[in-house]
Amino acid sequence: MLSRSAQGLYWMGRYLERAEHLCRMLRLQTEALVDRPVREIYLGWSRIYGAMNRQPPMGSIELDGDEYTLADSYTLADDLTFERSHPNSVWSCFALGRENARQMRHCISAGMWTRLNLAYLRIQKLEIQDIWRTSPESFYAETSVEIDTFAGVAESTMYRDEGWSFMQIGRLIERAQLSISLLLAQTSTEENTDSDWISLLRIRHALEAYNRRYSVEVKPSQVLNLLVTDPLLPGSLCRSFDVAAAELASIAPGPDSRSSGAAHRLAGRLCALVHYEWPDRQDREDLLWQMSRHCRDLHDLLTAAYFDYPIEDSPVL
Amino acid sequence: MNFDNYELDPSIYDEMFTRDGAPREHCRKIYEALSEFSAEELGSIQERVTRSFSSEGITFTVYGDEEADERIIPIDCLPRVMGGADWRQLEAGLTQRLKALNLFLEDVYGQARIIEDGVIPVDVVRGCPQYRVEMRGFSAPHGTWVAICGTDLVRTNDGFRVLEDNLRVPSGVSYMLANRKAAKTSMRVLYRSSKVQEVEHYGRVLLETLRELAPRGRSDPSIALLTPGVYNSAFYEHMFLAGEIGAELVEGRDLIVNDGFVYMRTTTGLRRVDVVYRRVDDDFVDPLVFRPDSLLGVPGLLHAYKLGNVALVNAPGTGVADDKSVYAYVPDMIRYYLSQEPILSNVETRLCRRPEDLEYTLDNLQDLVVKRVGESGGYGMLIGPHSTQEERNEYAEQVRADPADFISQPVLALSRSPCLIEGGFEPRHVDLRPFVLHGRTTRIVPGAFCRVALRRGSLVVNSSQGGGGKDFWVLED
CATH class of the missing domain: 3.30.1490.270 (Dna Ligase; domain 1)
Structure with missing residues (x-):
């Protein structure tokens, strides 16, 4: 497969995963605006900006009277959802995912493209005031569903060639990185309430699984274990790394054999960290930081091995 | 809905009606079917067609228009219909014309007998900016300089006229296919009963043509479609065609030339490319030979082509044959090279150089x-x-x-065809761009991109100037 196509599909996977993740966070946050105490709303925004490593448009978020926090919420939601100049807003991620799909249309199925394009045409016209007055949470819910549907159409229609693998690897690395940032944001805060842990589970699509596997009673250590090590949970780190490593193993080695080999080993190492390190480690925050760095390195290695390799000494087929 | 208020002008050929207002023989069926549709039905057909274009993202780009970088070409849902006999005449004429044009290119970059024999003045050819001195002395494999041509035809009361031979990187064929797909699904019963000749195999025919041009001994050639990129107005078409023929869609930066061979950068290493269907203009195709500032092309591509290691479709330099001055001489070329009378006439053209x-x-x-x-x-x-x-x-x-x-x-009285305008049937001017393919033999799919000047009274059909399109049906006999 053409390197540029593979790279386009990889990025498509990443951007759409990012858009969906953000939609899920914003859905919970806008739901909270209805009935949660102002302090919780304030912490919610801080956590989202913290996890994204981004400054809010007004510089910092102040915990002030009711009305201020709610008015700020409008600005913050706009910034995270529709801000064109913000590369990680829902709008930008969606547009970039769709732009990659547009350029690689011949590499994906027709159904995937149509799904994504229709969703894009819907979102493209919207602005914050269109969603804010009625039900912002339904906008986020619908957008999440659209990306899920896209993934479902991909699952049932896309040819399982390298393009599929690169798209999956992009999604999974992104998913793991976002998950790790959330977990870090959560573990670094002292004052987590039950509802914070439940939010975390909901953002990772894991609340139902948690209730089934454990109970409705929330224990932080169990939440962490589920999100990190449960092989049955689609959004767990364990599953993301296992599937990414398997997809990577199914791709022929890249022309830059050094980076390619290093990428394979690093993917394996990430799997080993969740399977064999996590259960016995006390300093889990450190371990999460380590995994986060590895994810970034894996991205660089993949780029060097498959997309951007030096052509001077690469093999001729 | 009826045609009672449909306006006929005896000085303009109408595609559906004769001068006295009766539907033409081959249009009777569609005339009756359209008359039976209610205004609401036609409205919803039109809406569905437009919606399908937008959801599938069938777009083009208008230069200098930052706002709408992806525009949808407006499509009229009523097909233009042609009888089989008319089409056969066109087919013969197009084949003859392309044959002469390829002979002209081979000659004009070779011995230039046609100039020596005084058929075309030397300054018309050499003065043409599309004449590429870099191609002098080159002989194209199988004599095929132009493998893909999109001829613009118009119809007047005096018959068909060739308006332009597009011999460089003609576009529009994806609209022929998209219009067909949309028309077919929106007028199912009429389509079936009309016995329309198919166009859907265009991709296969294009692939056969490209394969015929592959360098010797490559039985399963690897084919790449070279696009200037996503900002090009026809990017949708490039992507679409790459999918149709199973080619990689490449940009200049994906290709490199090494030891006279062309390679593309893949995830497993450099893979050789045998045929490049390029949709990049001559000027930009190879910065070593043409414009040195071009980032769209591939350094060394022309060298690889001249060595015979890769096929370039169309060959560089074909623009000299569709130049608007050289155009005036095409009928003479046909007589000169083929000793035949032209089947398709030119539009009477005056060259201001005279x-x-x-x-x-x-x-x-x-x-x-x-x-x-x-x-x-x-x-x-x-x-x-x-x-x-x-x-x-x-x-x-x-x-x-x-x-x-x-x-x-x-000013030609371009023929008109009924269109659905604001809920009624109104005539609009149309032209026709069929696509002629030639590898070692000539192949023409019985269809065309039919362009419509949607503005009332307008004669300009170009998509970049507010024109639209409609499906074009060639009926079986």
């Missing part, structure tokens, strides 16, 4: 269409009857300053 033609053009500006030789896409032209005195004065100055850059033609 003093008597210049004088005539300047004296009759209000009745003529004047075009710049080097422009395409409807840019830089003057339509006399639709212009103001001031515009004509200004244009006349430009013509006087560089007469060789201009040609003039009479």
Whole structure:
């Protein structure tokens, strides 16, 4: 497969995963605006900006009277959802995912493209005031569903060639990185309430699984274990790394054999960290930081091995 | 809905009706079917067609228009219909014309007998900016310089006329296929009963053509479609065609030339490319030979082509044969190379480089269409009857300053075809761009991109100038 196509599909996977993740966070946050105490709303925004490593448009978020926090919420939601100049807003991620799909249309199925394009045409016209007055949470819910549907159409229609693998690897690395940032944001805060842990589970699509596997009673250590090590949970780190490593193993080695080999080993190492390190480690925050760095390195290695390799000494087929 | 208020003008050929208002023989069935649809039904058909274009993202880009970088080409849901006999005549004419044009290119870059024999003046050829000295002495494999051609045809009361031979990187074929898909699903019963000849195999025919041109001994050639990229107005088409023929869609930066062979950068290493279907203009295709500032092309591509290690489709330099001045000589080329009379006529063309033609053009500006030789896409032209005195004065100055850059033609009464306009049937001017493919043999899919000037009274069909399209049906006999 053409390197540029593979790279386009990889990025498509990443951007759409990012858009969906953000939609899920914003859905919970806008739901909270209805009935949660102002302090919780304030912490919610801080956590989202913290996890994204981004400054809010007004510089910092102040915990002030009711009305201020709610008015700020409008600005913050706009910034995270529709801000064109913000590369990680829902709008930008969606547009970039769709732009990659547009350029690689011949590499994906027709159904995937149509799904994504229709969703894009819907979102493209919207602005914050269109969603804010009625039900912002339904906008986020619908957008999440659209990306899920896209993934479902991909699952049932896309040819399982390298393009599929690169798209999956992009999604999974992104998913793991976002998950790790959330977990870090959560573990670094002292004052987590039950509802914070439940939010975390909901953002990772894991609340139902948690209730089934454990109970409705929330224990932080169990939440962490589920999100990190449960092989049955689609959004767990364990599953993301296992599937990414398997997809990577199914791709022929890249022309830059050094980076390619290093990428394979690093993917394996990430799997080993969740399977064999996590259960016995006390300093889990450190371990999460380590995994986060590895994810970034894996991205660089993949780029060097498959997309951007030096052509001077690469093999001729 | 009926055609009671449909306006007929005896000076303009109508695709559906004869001069006295009766539907043409081959149009009877569609005439009846359209009359039976209610206004609501037609409205919803039109809406569905438009929606399908937008959801599938069938778009083009208008240059200099930052707002709408992806526009949808407006599609009229009523098909234009042609009988099988008319089509066969066109087919014969197009085949003859392309054969002569390929012989001309082989000759003009070779011994130039046609110039020596005084059929075409030397300055018309050598003065043409599309004449590529870099191609002199080159002989194209199988004599095929132009493998893909999209000829613009118009119909008048006096029959068909060739308006332009597009021999460089003609576009529009994806619209032929998209229009067909949309028309087929929206007028199911009518389509089935009309016995329309298929066009859906265009991709396969294109693939066969490209394979025939692969360098010797490559039985399963690897094919790449070279696009200028996503900002090109026809990017949708490039992507679409790459999918149709199973080619990689590449940009210049994906290709490299090494030891005279062309390779593309894949995830497993460099893979050799045997055929490049390039949709990048000559100027940009190889910065080592043509424009050195081009980032769209591939350094060394022309060298690899000349060595015979890769096929370039179309060959560089074909623009000299569809130049607006050289166009005037195509009928003579047909007589010269084939010893045949042209089946398809030209539009009477005056070359302002000739003093008597210049004088005539300047004296009759209000009745003529004047075009710049080097422009395409409807840019830089003057339509006399639709212009103001001031515009004509200004244009006349430009013509006087560089007469060789201009040609003039009479304003043609382009034929009209019924369109659905604001809930009623109204005639609009149309043209026709069929696609002629030639590898070692000529192949023409029985269909075309039919362009429509959707603005009332307008004669400009170019998509970049507010034109639209409609499906074109060639019926079986």
